[in-house]
Amino acid sequence: MDANDYPEGVWLVSFEFRAIDGVDGNLPEVVSMVARQWPEGPILRVWKEELERMPSPSFPFGERALIVAFYASYAMDCFLQLGWPMPCNLVDLAVEFRWLTNGLALAYGSGLLGALLHFGLPSIQIQHKGAKCATVIRGGPWSAAERAAILDNCEADVVSLGHLLKAMAGLLDTPRALLRGGYMRAVSSIQHHGVPIDVRTLRLLKIHWESIQEKLIENIDKDYGVYERRSFKSHRWEDFLSRNNIPWPRLESGLLDMCDDTFREMARAHPLVAPMRELRSALSSLRLSSLQVGSDGRNRCDLSPFKARTGRNQPSSSKFIFGPSVWLRGLIKPEPGWGVAYVDWSQQEFGIAAALSGDTRMMDAYLSGDPYLKFAKQAGAVPASATRESHETERDQFKACALAVQYGMGAVSLAARINQPVERARQLLGLHRKTFQNFWKWSDSAVNEAVLGGRLWTTFGWQIITDSQQNDRSFRNFPVQTNGAEMMRIAGMMLIDSGIRVCAPVHDAFLIEAPLDKLDDTVADSQKVMKEASRKVLNGFELRSEAQTICYPNRFVDKRGAKMWDVVMQLIGEFTIDDPRQPDVPTSGLLPYPSYLL
Amino acid sequence: MINQIRQPIGTATDTAVSTDFPLHLPVQNLITATTTLESLHMSKTDTKPSVFTFDLNALRLPVEYGVKLEVKKILSNVPVGRPHNQKFFRTHTSPSMTFNAILLTKQGFQERYLVMPDIAQEIRALVQPNELQAAIDRQGNIFLVPIPLPGRDGKRHQWHESLAKAMEAAKTEWTRIEANVDKGCYDFVVAQGVLEQPEWPDYGLDELVEVAFRGRIINDLEHSVIQSLMGKI
Numbered sequence: 048m049d050a051n052d053y054p055e056g057v058w059l060v061s062f063e064f065r066a067i068d069g070v071d072g073n074l075p076e077v078v079s080m081v082a083r084q085w086p087e088g089p090i091l092r093v094w095k096e097e098l099e100r101m102p103s104p105s106f107p108f109g110e111r112a113l114i115v116a117f118y119a120s121y122a123m124d125c126f127l128q129l130g131w132p133m134p135c136n137l138v139d140l141a142v143e144f145r146w147l148t149n150g151l152a153l154a155y156g157s158g159l160l161g162a163l164l165h166f167g168l169p170s171i172q173i174q175h176k177g178a179k180c181a182t183v184i185r186g187g188p189w190s191a192a193e194r195a196a197i198l199d200n201c202e203a204d205v206v207s208l209g210h211l212l213k214a215m216a217g218l219l220d221t222p223r224a225l226l227r228g229g230y231m232r233a234v235s236s237i238q239h240h241g242v243p244i245d246v247r248t249l250r251l252l253k254i255h256w257e258s259i260q261e262k263l264i265e266n267i268d269k270d271y272g273v274y275e276r277r278s279f280k281s282h283r284w285e286d287f288l289s290r291n292n293i294p295w296p297r298l299e300s301g302l303l304d305m306c307d308d309t310f311r312e313m314a315r316a317h318p319l320v321a322p323m324r325e326l327r328s329a330l331s332s333l334r335l336s337s338l339q340v341g342s343d344g345r346n347r348c349d350l351s352p353f354k355a356r357t358g359r360n361q362p363s364s365s366k367f368i369f370g371p372s373v374w375l376r377g378l379i380k381p382e383p384g385w386g387v388a389y390v391d392w393s394q395q396e397f398g399i400a401a402a403l404s405g406d407t408r409m410m411d412a413y414l415s416g417d418p419y420l421k422f423a424k425q426a427g428a429v430p431a432s433a434t435r436e437s438h439e440t441e442r443d444q445f446k447a448c449a450l451a452v453q454y455g456m457g458a459v460s461l462a463a464r465i466n467q468p469v470e471r472a473r474q475l476l477g478l479h480r481k482t483f484q485n486f487w488k489w490s491d492s493a494v495n496e497a498v499l500g501g502r503l504w505t506t507f508g509w510q511i512i513t514d515s516q517q518n519d520r521s522f523r524n525f526p527v528q529t530n531g532a533e534m535m536r537i538a539g540m541m542l543i544d545s546g547i548r549v550c551a552p553v554h555d556a557f558l559i560e561a562p563l564d565k566l567d568d569t570v571a572d573s574q575k576v577m578k579e580a581s582r583k584v585l586n587g588f589e590l591r592s593e594a595q596t597i598c599y600p601n602r603f604v605d606k607r608g609a610k611m612w613d614v615v616m617q618l619i620g621e622f623t624i625d626d627p628r629q630p631d632v633p634t635s636g637l638l639p640y641p642s643y644l645l
Numbered sequence: 646m647i648n649q650i651r652q653p654i655g656t657a658t659d660t661a662v663s664t665d666f667p668l669h670l671p672v673q674n675l676i677t678a679t680t681t682l683e684s685l686h687m688s689k690t691d692t693k694p695s696v697f698t699f700d701l702n703a704l705r706l707p708v709e710y711g712v713k714l715e716v717k718k719i720l721s722n723v724p725v726g727r728p729h730n731q732k733f734f735r736t737h738t739s740p741s742m743t744f745n746a747i748l749l750t751k752q753g754f755q756e757r758y759l760v761m762p763d764i765a766q767e768i769r770a771l772v773q774p775n776e777l778q779a780a781i782d783r784q785g786n787i788f789l790v791p792i793p794l795p796g797r798d799g800k801r802h803q804w805h806e807s808l809a810k811a812m813e814a815a816k817t818e819w820t821r822i823e824a825n826v827d828k829g830c831y832d833f834v835v836a837q838g839v840l841e842q843p844e845w846p847d848y849g850l851d852e853l854v855e856v857a858f859r860g861r862i863i864n865d866l867e868h869s870v871i872q873s874l875m876g877k878i
Contacts, residue, residue, distance in 0.1 A: 135694040229696050403708050427838050492711030499714050506705050540696035583701045
């Protein structure tokens, strides 16, 4: 990075803030800001009332200046809350430190303190922040001494940031660091909007959750018979699997693999397993109190951009509405007069693999509209005239195979997934190699690059430092996942800069929001933007997208969790039957008379 | 309201700035000669920051992994033997991919040795002339199939004759062989599906033979295998 590129200076910025009224999920109450022109300019300290009167930052933020922050999405949250225009050029040293060290084991973590220690920089100023942070979180009024301490705290961050920038300036890939900074602006806008939540139903859920759980077991388990009171019995589950001819992965010890990932995988392959997976997940890990919903009924949490090695967002699974069990997504409900839409790329990972590997057969398969059926045709497993209806089983197997390859799954796991002998899984995997030879050459090259070159990268420069600790499956998976993340970032920025309200990014999808009379147009615009983003990442290759729209008063339905949602809502209805505030028992609408309801 | 511009913490002037800073000075009063708020505001632009200002095409990096590393897969093993009865295979159509060779098979170990002609003269009873044909399975694995040549009378064993026919068929069809013990020959089946043509790796027969018989070439009567078969060790 060359400071001379910015005639109006490089500015270091840090804020102290808390959630308004101390309620997690609320927008930030900005408490203080400290800024400084790098490297040795005077320090600007501003307290909250003055900040609230300022129409814009008291330092340059246009094209001729560069703003540098650590966790810039927080700083941008404060910009938005203060009604300030966003800076043109933004670099987030937290993201850049992550970029620089991604894949390495960091002795001191990836926070500001960890970054300072990594470069051997002075860190004493920020080593004792805990008590001062608590003062901010406690809320006002603050005494003069407390204000001074808070500002000192903020200033310590800025001074440390200056040291860090000096150490990192020569290591930055500035053009792409600025692009990542642009994404932090977008993340902040997304966090600002949040996801609309049906707070009334959430309140009822919280009130009755304890009582619901036993009823829930009673309702769902009557088709399975695996619970003894609130205890899940493995041997009964084994009997159930045997009765229903469902093969189940086992541990080396021979016992059934009962981890949640396995349940999730098996629920995809065997719909019969899905309600039990939802039940187990709800009973074991659902912490409704952790879901961050602000006083305005919006779910907001730190999206933790770039936290995953792939560069994907990694928000807390208990705070983010898309984190816990899928049935809970039924709480997403647009406000009166509004609608939301879930817009996701179709077969995104398959399309990315096809385009980046330059495998023309794979690209043809994607462009056919049904890559899995086309794959089966290309492999000679079904006739050219085959349709989804005429060859459903074969298509499902080839689909499972294509997905298995993307996740580095072996023949044994694939066999379990498709409920077929291992030999059939081997055949399918062999056909994939045979049919998409250029993809496999590219995938092999990624492994060679990782092993010999020591790093892998994406089209827009996200990287991972590779070492022997990682396995070749993760090397093969990295290009697809990380370029998927790039696509999400580019699209996220484009959506925000096109004026579209994005409520949340969700793996390969966005939840957007618009007034009902503009919803259809907004969805169409979003799909155009997502197509454009795919072209940018894939060098001209376009990916399709699909949209599910939900108009008030309807609610979001994820069909994987619809049964569970209906059961829970039915139970809530029973618990509140004598309550004058009886709820409207919001069902998913998918299953009007589910057989397992009381 | 607390506004202050001062030297940073940790500098020489830091001792005077713990808590006794001015609390009521407006920002404008705190601007230094070199940094005035007005000048800063004047320098701001109305340009809205946008991803559309980035030249994404210029920022895009190629993801051609391994190109600079020039990694080449090494042919490390070329099996020699009959095709497995569960594998479909094809044989090369080019005459340059067949090779007449004298082989010695060490029974019990199914190890085949390539014997130099002058040595073969000395141990005729132990060796057999074969035609080696390059073959490939559907996974792209290449191997050499030895087909015993007819004897001096021009006849050959029924097993060998049927194997030769299967190898001929495999030049144009994906073929699989099965031993038919009752008939004393190989049956062979050809794939009925529309299957892809084999993709032969870029190796000549010399390279295949070299890899296939690495460490198993007999060019000396003192070779330990010969010594062993002649009961000398």
